[in-house]
Amino acid sequence: MGEVLIKNGVVYDPLNGVKGEKKDICIRDGKVVADVKNPKVIDAEGRVVMPGGVDIHSHIAGGKVNSGRLFRPEDGRKGVEAKTKVCRMQSGYSVPNTFATGYRYARMGYTFVMEAAMPPLAARHTHEELVDIPILDNAALPLLDNNWMTMEYVNSGDMDLLAAYMAWMIKATKGFGVKIVNPGGTEMWGWGKNCSLNDTVPTFDVTPAEIMKGLAEANEKFDMPHSIHVHTNMLGHPGNFEITKETYDLVKDIKPAKDRQVMHTTHTQFHSYGGTNWGDFESKADVIADYINQNDHATIDIGSIILGDTTTMTADGPMEYSLYQLTGRKWTNHDVELETGSGITPFLYSGKSPVNTIQWAIGQELALLVKDPWKLALTTDHPNAGPFIGYPIIISMLMSKKRRDESAEDMHKVIYDRAIYPSIDREYSLYEIAIITRGMAAKALGLHEHGKGHLGVGADGDVAIYDMSPEETDAGKIQKAFLNTKYTIKGGQIVVKDGEVVATPAGKTYFVTPECDDKLTDEMVVKLKDKFDRYYSVTYNNYAVQDAYVPNPYEIKAPWRS
Amino acid sequence: MQTIKLKLKSEVTSGVAKIPVEVDSLTPDKLFGKTEAEIKAVRVWWGNREENTGDLFDVSVDGTASSADDVKLVLDGDLSRVKRIGDGMKAGEIEANGDVDMHCGAMMNGGKITVTGNADCWAGREMHGGELIIDGDAAANLCAMYRGEMTGMTGGKVTVGGNADECVGQYMGGGEIVIKGNARMLAGLNMHGGKIVIEGDAVMPGADMTSGEITVKGTVQDMMPSFKLEGTESIDGAEYKKYSGDLAMTAKKAKGTLYVK
Numbered sequence: 157m158g159e160v161l162i163k164n165g166v167v168y169d170p171l172n173g174v175k176g177e178k179k180d181i182c183i184r185d186g187k188v189v190a191d192v193k194n195p196k197v198i199d200a201e202g203r204v205v206m207p208g209g210v211d212i213h214s215h216i217a218g219g220k221v222n223s224g225r226l227f228r229p230e231d232g233r234k235g236v237e238a239k240t241k242v243c244r245m246q247s248g249y250s251v252p253n254t255f256a257t258g259y260r261y262a263r264m265g266y267t268f269v270m271e272a273a274m275p276p277l278a279a280r281h282t283h284e285e286l287v288d289i290p291i292l293d294n295a296a297l298p299l300l301d302n303n304w305m306t307m308e309y310v311n312s313g314d315m316d317l318l319a320a321y322m323a324w325m326i327k328a329t330k331g332f333g334v335k336i337v338n339p340g341g342t343e344m345w346g347w348g349k350n351c352s353l354n355d356t357v358p359t360f361d362v363t364p365a366e367i368m369k370g371l372a373e374a375n376e377k378f379d380m381p382h383s384i385h386v387h388t389n390m391l392g393h394p395g396n397f398e399i400t401k402e403t404y405d406l407v408k409d410i411k412p413a414k415d416r417q418v419m420h421t422t423h424t425q426f427h428s429y430g431g432t433n434w435g436d437f438e439s440k441a442d443v444i445a446d447y448i449n450q451n452d453h454a455t456i457d458i459g460s461i462i463l464g465d466t467t468t469m470t471a472d473g474p475m476e477y478s479l480y481q482l483t484g485r486k487w488t489n490h491d492v493e494l495e496t497g498s499g500i501t502p503f504l505y506s507g508k509s510p511v512n513t514i515q516w517a518i519g520q521e522l523a524l525l526v527k528d529p530w531k532l533a534l535t536t537d538h539p540n541a542g543p544f545i546g547y548p549i550i551i552s553m554l555m556s557k558k559r560r561d562e563s564a565e566d567m568h569k570v571i572y573d574r575a576i577y578p579s580i581d582r583e584y585s586l587y588e589i590a591i592i593t594r595g596m597a598a599k600a601l602g603l604h605e606h607g608k609g610h611l612g613v614g615a616d617g618d619v620a621i622y623d624m625s626p627e628e629t630d631a632g633k634i635q636k637a638f639l640n641t642k643y644t645i646k647g648g649q650i651v652v653k654d655g656e657v658v659a660t661p662a663g664k665t666y667f668v669t670p671e672c673d674d675k676l677t678d679e680m681v682v683k684l685k686d687k688f689d690r691y692y693s694v695t696y697n698n699y700a701v702q703d704a705y706v707p708n709p710y711e712i713k714a715p716w717r718s
Numbered sequence: 719m720q721t722i723k724l725k726l727k728s729e730v731t732s733g734v735a736k737i738p739v740e741v742d743s744l745t746p747d748k749l750f751g752k753t754e755a756e757i758k759a760v761r762v763w764w765g766n767r768e769e770n771t772g773d774l775f776d777v778s779v780d781g782t783a784s785s786a787d788d789v790k791l792v793l794d795g796d797l798s799r800v801k802r803i804g805d806g807m808k809a810g811e812i813e814a815n816g817d818v819d820m821h822c823g824a825m826m827n828g829g830k831i832t833v834t835g836n837a838d839c840w841a842g843r844e845m846h847g848g849e850l851i852i853d854g855d856a857a858a859n860l861c862a863m864y865r866g867e868m869t870g871m872t873g874g875k876v877t878v879g880g881n882a883d884e885c886v887g888q889y890m891g892g893g894e895i896v897i898k899g900n901a902r903m904l905a906g907l908n909m910h911g912g913k914i915v916i917e918g919d920a921v922m923p924g925a926d927m928t929s930g931e932i933t934v935k936g937t938v939q940d941m942m943p944s945f946k947l948e949g950t951e952s953i954d955g956a957e958y959k960k961y962s963g964d965l966a967m968t969a970k971k972a973k974g975t976l977y978v979k
Binding site: 227228229230231233485 | 864865866867868
């Protein structure tokens with residue numbers, strides 16, 4: 157591979173403290189270097205230059221994404237683009253096909269996306285789709301919280317064996333970390349019920365709080381790059397903000413293995429609800445933001461709403477069923493043996509609905525009320541709160557009070573009574589946008605140590621050049637610039653030019669290998685094999701994902717901390 | 719008045735596979751103002767290849783038109799593999815002589831289409847306006863929605879001279895459908911507006927309907943048990959039982975009306 161020099165760009169590289177400086181970026185053999193000799197020169201002509209975007213939480217591959225595509229042919233009608241010499245056929249809006257997923261993210265300047273929920277049993281399917289997504293580097297978080305093994309170890313208090321199980325599962329699925337979705341709730345859903353933080357799951361005699369604490373402790377027994385990644389209980393229920401706060405408190409005293417959070421809570425918008433029912437529903441974004449401001453052990457991503465039709469999908473089966481009962485639209489549900497489950501239903505977020513209006517406000521309120529942008533990442537929990545293609549809308553909102561005021565006028569008037577939104581004056585700077593779309597996400601995932609989310613020497617040559625001046629204040633122009641880059645460079649190769657995809661190299665898959673003591677693993681495997689023999693539809697020997705499913709691997713070793 | 723005659727060349731459909739031709743680019747409003755040479759150069763899909771209209775059809779143009787309303791398109795030849803006739807059409811008239819393939823009159827907004835033979839599935843799909851007349855039979859999903867959508871036909875009028883297959887007017891929100899013959903299972907499934915008249919027999923009409931009106935002049939087989947008899951009413955001098963439903967959609971939503979002789 158050759159050399160690239162990006163000249164005359166105004167660089168925002170938060171992990172290296174570069175706040176909009178005119179600075180050259182040199183790339184050789186796919187990595188950022190100090191200087192180059194005979195490069196291909198790209199003149200950025202004063203445009204905004206950032207590291208490639210890093211998405212901390214998105215649903216782009218795997219069983220439920222594919223089920224979403226299958227059961228929403230009407231979504232596949234949208235966004236249809238014929239194949240070109242470079243690109244394959246694209247379709248879909250909230251559940252785009254794999255090709256469109258790669259191209260659209262790359263056009264927004266993103267180069268890394270985390271698939272946020274991989275049912276372990278469906279790991280092969282997930283990896284097959286990740287391979288099919290062009291350009292993007294990726295990773296996937298296996299769901300480990302509703303697993304029978306996890307709950308049994310939490311119940312018996314064998315934390316070392318829990319850690320051994322966690323390590324085995326992450327290795328077996330070629331996963332990246334620990335995903336927790338409505339702990340206990342998906343198991344309860346197997347019995348037609350749901351549960352809250354301190355309820356007992358009768359089948360295993362554990363509480364969701366104990367599950368989360370146990371997994372957080374297990375996670376920190378290794379040098380894991382990422383903390384536990386949590387979708388807390390009672391998602392989308394009025395009054396759930398208390399549960400969210402209590403969930404943060406659970407892990408307050410656990411020491412992280414690395415310089416990072418102990419818990420990342422995702423799509424926090426869905427978990428910052430006040431009121432007792434949909435009638436008196438209100439925003440509690442201020443309470444959650446206050447908590448995050450005062451504590452350093454938890455980070456969030458916002459899960460901001462994009463108005464319009466979307467496809468909701470989560471391992472939180474009972475939540476999807478309640479949503480289906482609200483809308484009466486179609487619904488599908490899946491049980492993943494002794495591991496997890498999932499549900500899918502379409503949903504329309506409307507600015508005319510008071511509830512949707514408050515939800516819409518909460519996502520942005522969180523971003524505006526959390527003072528330190530290093531504590532939050534921009535997401536829409538794609539596609540649950542809206543498709544990722546809406547990120548530029550949120551960016552322009554956060555950067556422009558004027559745009560927010562104009563948008564509020566188009567929403568239900570409840571926004572002036574039951575949301576904090578209209579009273580917030582803060583406007584994000586481009587530096588802060590770079591933090592919440594790159595720096596923070598890379599740091600929270602521990603990927604900054606592996607060349608992601610920054611442009612220091614040795615980093616991956618992933619660069620986004622946006623067609624805007626750093627002085628731009630027009631929200632419409634900001635949105636347009638963030639939707640289609642002037643250039644996206646991935647590993648030193650130009651993949652997007654003038655908003656068009658010009659090359660589609662394959663992305664790498666990052667996975668973590670937690671290194672567990674053999675004796676512990678052997679002891680755990682006796683129990684695990686029994687589970688396979690008795691309950692699984694596959695055998696122990698056929699379970700683990702083979703290397704062939706990850707053709708472009710990037711392994712991160714996570715040693716046991718004694 | 720301008721008449722554009724398009725006769726499908728026999729070699730187009732003489733192959734073993736009978737590769738379909740898609741003619742959504744050949745509507746009176748899209749061809750209005752074009753010369754014969756320009757019409758011959760309009761691109762149409764033949765299987766996975768894009769071809770010139772002149773390569774697949776014998777083209778002749780007669781007379782002039784002052785607007786798209788004045789344009790009449792006559793399609794001849796073996797049309798049984800010609801899809802999307804009048805798809806998205808806004809004005810003018812199409813006369814298709816013979817049996818036509820799927821999606822005839824889909825997304826139609828205005829003008830008139832006459833099919834002298836039978837129409838395959840999805841005729842009048844998501845039609846918004848205009849008139850579609852099928853002299854023969856209509857296959858399944860006449861005037862229905864695209865798979866997964868929640869709205870089918872919203873306006874215009876469709877008349878079928880013969881019988882119609884399953885799911886006539888599924889998710890219909892407006893407009894009018896008249897079936898002179900019989901309709902197979904589930905006419906007006908999920909209907910929420912508009913009007914369907916079936917002059918012959920019907921099977922399970924009106925299932926899951928929440929609004930709109932269905933009249934069956936023949937006999938109803940397997941009447942949905944979730945309809946409530948409201949009384950009798952006289953239509954054009956004949957006595958009809960009037961039902962409301964479908965109560966399977968909850969009593970609050972069951973605003974549909976079904977008339978059965």
